Amino acid sequence: MRNLLSALAGVLFSIGLRAQTIYDTTFINNLKEQARTAVAAKQKGVQEMVDQIFSYGELGFQEIETSKYLTAFLTKNGFTVEKGIAGIPTSWMARWGSGSPVIALGSDIDCIPKASQKPGVAYKDPIVEGAPGHGEGHNSGQAVIIFAALAVKDLMEKNHLPGTLVIWPGVAEELVGSKAWYVRDGYFKNVDACIFTHVGSAWNCNYGDPGMNGLVSVKFSFDGEAAHAAGAPWRGKSALDAVELMDVGWNFKREHLKPTQRSHYVITDGGDQPNVVPSKASVWYYFRERNYDDISSMYAAGVNIAKGAALMTDTRMSYQIQGTAWPGHFNKALAQAMYANIKKVGYPQWTDADQQLALAVQKLVDAPKTDLEGKPIHGLRSDLDTLKGSVPFSWGGGSDDIADISWNVPTIDLYYPANIPGTKGHHWADAIAMATPIAHKGSLYGAEVTAMTLIDLFTKPQIIADAKDYFNNVQTKEVKYKPFITKDDPPAIYLNKETMEKYREQMRKYYYDPSKYKTYLEQLGITYPTLTPPAK
Numbered sequence: 001m002r003n004l005l006s007a008l009a010g011v012l013f014s015i016g017l018r019a020q021t022i023y024d025t026t027f028i029n030n031l032k033e034q035a036r037t038a039v040a041a042k043q044k045g046v047q048e049m050v051d052q053i054f055s056y057g058e059l060g061f062q063e064i065e066t067s068k069y070l071t072a073f074l075t076k077n078g079f080t081v082e083k084g085i086a087g088i089p090t091s092w093m094a095r096w097g098s099g100s101p102v103i104a105l106g107s108d109i110d111c112i113p114k115a116s117q118k119p120g121v122a123y124k125d126p127i128v129e130g131a132p133g134h135g136e137g138h139n140s141g142q143a144v145i146i147f148a149a150l151a152v153k154d155l156m157e158k159n160h161l162p163g164t165l166v167i168w169p170g171v172a173e174e175l176v177g178s179k180a181w182y183v184r185d186g187y188f189k190n191v192d193a194c195i196f197t198h199v200g201s202a203w204n205c206n207y208g209d210p211g212m213n214g215l216v217s218v219k220f221s222f223d224g225e226a227a228h229a230a231g232a233p234w235r236g237k238s239a240l241d242a243v244e245l246m247d248v249g250w251n252f253k254r255e256h257l258k259p260t261q262r263s264h265y266v267i268t269d270g271g272d273q274p275n276v277v278p279s280k281a282s283v284w285y286y287f288r289e290r291n292y293d294d295i296s297s298m299y300a301a302g303v304n305i306a307k308g309a310a311l312m313t314d315t316r317m318s319y320q321i322q323g324t325a326w327p328g329h330f331n332k333a334l335a336q337a338m339y340a341n342i343k344k345v346g347y348p349q350w351t352d353a354d355q356q357l358a359l360a361v362q363k364l365v366d367a368p369k370t371d372l373e374g375k376p377i378h379g380l381r382s383d384l385d386t387l388k389g390s391v392p393f394s395w396g397g398g399s400d401d402i403a404d405i406s407w408n409v410p411t412i413d414l415y416y417p418a419n420i421p422g423t424k425g426h427h428w429a430d431a432i433a434m435a436t437p438i439a440h441k442g443s444l445y446g447a448e449v450t451a452m453t454l455i456d457l458f459t460k461p462q463i464i465a466d467a468k469d470y471f472n473n474v475q476t477k478e479v480k481y482k483p484f485i486t487k488d489d490p491p492a493i494y495l496n497k498e499t500m501e502k503y504r505e506q507m508r509k510y511y512y513d514p515s516k517y518k519t520y521l522e523q524l525g526i527t528y529p530t531l532t533p534p535a536k
Ligand SMILES: [Zn+2]
Pocket: 108, 136, 138, 173, 198
């Protein structure tokens, strides 16, 4: 397939540097077009995968059906799957190919508590009341990377291109619970570059520091003494008092933290019933800041306040990390390659039905008129942003443990347009678009861009060289990755077990059956879009 000139250039290049093949530009562009066409032909497959995972609606560390489905699909398509990596039963790593470069492709798979919602319906209408649901849109990302990988795998086989594809899931991303453990256990050691994909409402693959916070997630447990709460309260030591005093202490501490911090907690155990002095209680904190040192000092302050609360109540305190994420930093060379492909592919064609749903959802959630950059929020986006580098300043924000990978391997974070702008995030309304044509088209386009970028990475060794140069000489020149976890911190795989067990059987009735129904909307009998509730 390679022409004589490029073969000759390859030989000359090998003499000068090391053995690597230089491919002709026409050959590369041809391959990219073929990759894009091959992905586009899998429109049905993308829709089925997006809908299937939406219907499973599994919380972090309990992605049992999702992982079973994905690993079976990948095995059937020629990948070798290692299951249960890093001590996490629902994690896995799938490989195909041989030699370098080794390109890893990842996307999250878990969902949000109490976010069950019928797709395509612009008012609150849960599939199963109280159950979890894809109120972050993590049901769409695996279709993006898997259908991109399959198209590229075919082309690599036909054209004898060397290289390895590695596919992995972001398990328990909502708990930032897995990726630092993958890194700790060496799963990214021999990876040359990582493409991560995440649902968005616009195209975006910025490089540098996007302004996110990192975090540690820590559970503090207090151990006291039970007693009859009326008969002998003076003989009790309340663990709940310790939790409340810790929270009061932390809320005073807030005044003396930088404005970039975010911290929040939930009381996961507040005792059993009022007439028993609570002998056990626990509170779960997320401590977020913009850099490692500030996160560490928040964490230390939290531990001190917990010790103080234990002293005040004469209880015993212990704590355990549940999750962790570094603040993100993404690779310039990879972003530039990907952005060029985004420009080529552009936005999906939104229909009137898509726009009607988007506008109705924006009204439902009382969306702001503009986003944080001042861009209007009105329906679905179709205007492309420019490619941006590090933010000059950020007030802080959310976190994603992809950052722990991005500080170990050159990584890019692709946001593809598969959801509605202006929603709140982590909310049932964020699930409305996620098994509709909006998510299907956005994910398909995400897969096209990913496939084209993979061809770039497998045929242009200079991109990987530039990516490594940026990683070594810019990103990590002064900041070095220091994990928050040690080899003794286990992944918090027990989280969400009870909640998932409570709802799984009710949810099972609504699992998508693609052998009977064209789409999940069809299975649920939903007219797309349904904008108003039926008249009572
Ligand atoms: Zn996410």
